Amino acid sequence: MPQSEKKAVFLDRDGTLNVEKGYIGNLDDIELYEGVAQAIRRLNDAGYLCILTTNQTGPARGYYDEGHVQALNQRVCRLLDEQAGARLDAVYYCPHLGPAAGGVVEPYNVDCTCRKPATGMIDEACRQLGPVDRRHSWVVGDKATDVEFGHNAGMNSVLLLSGYGLRVLAGEYQVLKQPPTLVARRLPDAVASIIEGSKKQVSV
Ligand SMILES: [Mg+2]
Numbered sequence: 380m381p382q383s384e385k386k387a388v389f390l391d392r393d394g395t396l397n398v399e400k401g402y403i404g405n406l407d408d409i410e411l412y413e414g415v416a417q418a419i420r421r422l423n424d425a426g427y428l429c430i431l432t433t434n435q436t437g438p439a440r441g442y443y444d445e446g447h448v449q450a451l452n453q454r455v456c457r458l459l460d461e462q463a464g465a466r467l468d469a470v471y472y473c474p475h476l477g478p479a480a481g482g483v484v485e486p487y488n489v490d491c492t493c494r495k496p497a498t499g500m501i502d503e504a505c506r507q508l509g510p511v512d513r514r515h516s517w518v519v520g521d522k523a524t525d526v527e528f529g530h531n532a533g534m535n536s537v538l539l540l541s542g543y544g545l546r547v548l549a550g551e552y553q554v555l556k557q558p559p560t561l562v563a564r565r566l567p568d569a570v571a572s573i574i575e576g577s578k579k580q581v582s583v
């Protein structure tokens with residue numbers, strides 16, 4: 380691969396980093412899963428770009444404003460830093476939801492190109508952070524739409540069993556249109572597999 384291409388892990392937020400609790404109205408209700416901050420720190424230290432990519436339909440549904448989404452994301456960043464000195468290199472969120480899907484608040488009630496599984500957030504990250512080695516990069520999340528997001532972007536994917544993942548795997552929530560590259564119990568297990576896999580690639 381060209382030297383300038385970086386490896387990246389695109390991380391979902393709810394059910395992946397923080398405990399899935401539905402729409403979070405109170406900042407204090409953000410709670411990272413055990414070991415998540417340490418796992419992100421491992422990715423930082425291994426040289427992976429760590430990029431948050433999250434669908435947040437609260438503003439389009441009228442549950443809260445866009446500033447609240449940003450405050451929630453900042454709270455996640457602060458907890459990652461406090462618990463392990465871990466860092467996200469960039470944060471992207473889609474606040475949109477088309478009218479047919481229940482979006483009611485302007486200007487968020489539009490069909491956009493950034494709502495996962497569309498690849499707008501990954502494309503924007505690649506423009507802003509430089510070329511990404513997609514073949515060795517990953518999308519990690521707890522929904523079928525996260526797996527599809529990785530597939531659409533030409534990346535590997537991990538379906539976690541935290542959040543909605545167990546129900547996705549059981550066929551009770553969403554439909555997996557393609558199998559994930561890996562299934563992992565929680566984010567720290569996914570990170571271990573990603574890092575161990577990349578070591579193997581180096582050694583052969
Ligand atoms: Mg999720």
Ligand SMILES: [Zn+2]
Nearest residue numbers: 473475491493
């Ligand atoms: Zn969007």
